Amino acid sequence: MSCFYNANDTQGLQGVINTAQSITWERRKITGQTMSRSGRTRISSIASAVPWNFTVKPRPRMKYSQTRELLESLDTLDLSIPTTINIGANNTNLSYITEYQGVWTPAQLDQITFTSPSGLNFTLDVSGVPNKTFGDVVFRKGDFIQPGAPITGSYRYPYTVTDTVTWSSGGTITVPVNRPFIPDAQGNPTGRSLTFGSDVTWSVVMVSKPSYRISGYDILDFTDDFRFVEVIV
Amino acid sequence: MSTAITAVTGTVSINHCVAITLDLGPGNVFYISDAYKPITVNGNVHTELGALLNISSSQENLRAATSDIQITLSGIPGDEDYITPMLNRPIKGGLVTISRVFFDPETMLELPNQVYQRFSGVITNFAISEDSDYGQGKLTRQAQVSCSSTLSVLENKISGQRTNSADREKFFPSDVSFDRVKELQNTEFDFGREYTGGNGYGGSGRNIDYTDIEDLRRRFPF
Structure with a gap:
């Protein structure tokens, strides 16, 4: 450099x-x-x-x-x-800072949609995620997560995951996050995809x-x- | 003013926010909070989250305290513009209620029925500060509302009746006994002096002038 x-x-x-x-x-x-x-x-x-x-x-x-x-x-x-x-999307040399730590591939992550918030927990719909297996570590503690698409998305606030989340069965997972869900004037992100890792924005x-x-x-x-x-x- | 707070037993951490109802007159009731999201207090949704900058400390004593507080609001219009109603409306006397709402620190959701009023009073003054530092390129825009507790207002209330005809007729419209108070005020009376008629007042209406030889002869004949 x-x-x-x-x-x-x-x-x-x-x-x-x-x-x-x-x-x-x-x-x-x-x-x-x-x-x-x-x-x-x-x-x-x-x-x-x-x-x-x-x-x-x-x-x-x-x-x-x-x-x-x-x-x-x-x-x-x-x-x-x-x-x-x-941090890391534009300059990939920094991507290690915000890098996704779970085991799902980008193609699998793209199929996750936001269902609902409840204080310090997000409920995510993973029913459409293909090829998932019992015990998959979806998120590790410290992963970055943001409802909505990156940069031009309709929701502006990123969060970090506060505990490791694994998928065992069912169509939803509950993800604990670092701060309570902040309502956005742009609307509820329910049903929309999420952004993970170095793609999150502030x-x-x-x-x-x-x-x-x-x-x-x-x-x-x-x-x-x-x-x-x-x-x- | 305040109410008892339910004991938070078995926990070392509490989480709360402040909810303010600022009544600046008809059509200008603002619901402000420092919570992370809109909260409902007594049926009113406190949606204004970007305005509250500071609340001064309030005193609470065993005795009824006449504490005053200052609420500092952002002078930058967000959802609401506070400066316009402050300047254009007689906001003095507007009602202010401050409540504290408790949250579950584990979930960050409001605890049901855990709303406690902390202050109730009226607006006694306001101040708008606009400070510009062109050298540093900094601006300050604040609106401050001074509030007195209800008890303080009651202490300042004028009670009873003043000794003038206007107040007398307010309570007894046909009573004329105070009508001449204005004329009698500051009039000097020579109590004990023989009445000689004249100007109609209770005395001579003037100080005794002992240089007046006729008067002396009349008072002390020899």
């Missing part, structure tokens, strides 16, 4: 992701804790949507002449325009945008990390 930004990479925040030196994310719940003098702990949290927060350290010492399109697209987005990102907006510094001949650095947060509407 070149030490300079590849002008063929996708622009905007996706370009920053694709060439990042490091990607940090957190999904913190809004929580309070107390510990009594007798050592008992009590926990209280707010039933929020738990948005994703990303901190991306951009690659240093990029070639300015190859980065002008990226800079322009970042300035266009600024802190005001949400955009969509993925709708994000920048909350902290670094400045650009050109130093030396044709060398560009960002002065700080990029921070963006998932947009939940």
Whole structure:
């Protein structure tokens, strides 16, 4: 991989992701804790949507002449325009981060449809999945899952699976996920296919945008990390 | 103001949200929440999830407390625009109710009948802050509603009758006994002085002027 930004990479925040030196994310719940003098702990949290927060350290010492399109697209987005990102679909070198861990093939996964949500559980219809066998590990803990088609889909929020799910029998499976199902103004995803692994997308907006510094001949650095947060509407 | 909360026994973790009913007048009743999804509280669906920025702490005491709170709302119109009704309508006196709704932390679904009112009061003031930092390229748009508890409003209520004809006639329309209060106010009386007629007031209507020799002779004959 070149030490300079590849002008063929996708622009905007996706370009920053694709060439990042490091990607940090957190999904913190809004929580309070107390510990009594007798050592008992009590926990209280707010039933929020738990948005994703990303901190991306951009690659240093990029070639300015190859980065002008990226800079322009970042300035266009600024802190005001949400955009969509993925980790691994556009830059396959990153796909290991979000890679699907189950045993079903893409052709089998394509036949799964979303049935209904119930809090922290999704019910998925797998009756149309061909060649499935008893004990198949459909999802492993940490798998990424998103109702609807990628990027242009009608549902915008990704989830992660919180426990290993196997298929034994029947036409449905119950998948526990990391956060409660967030209703989408675009409609209920019931009956639609899902997106898995590195194909999931996040709708994000920048909350902290670094400045650009050109130093030396044709060398560009960002002065700080990029921070963006998932947009939940 | 608040009600007892069912004991959460056998668990160390609770999950909750706040549901606010903001009544800014007819046709302007807003149902706001900080939950992850719309929730139904007392038959009203709290759909506005993108407006609530902060609620100040509220005091609860064994004694009836007259606590005030501030609710900070987003000044960026989303599903609702709060600034327009605040500016265009007399929202002072609007009703505010804050409830807490509990969820099952395992399923993140609302627990049935676990809605507890935490605050009831009226709007006493509002503030709209718009801060622009052109150098940093940052804007702040907030609308803040100040609310006093119902008890605080009752304490501020003027009770009884003031000593003027207007208040008197409000309760006793034919009673004219307070009609001259306005004229009698600040009038000085020479109590004990012999009445000599004159201006019709209960006294001379003026301070005793001992430099008036005729008056002195009349008062102290020798």
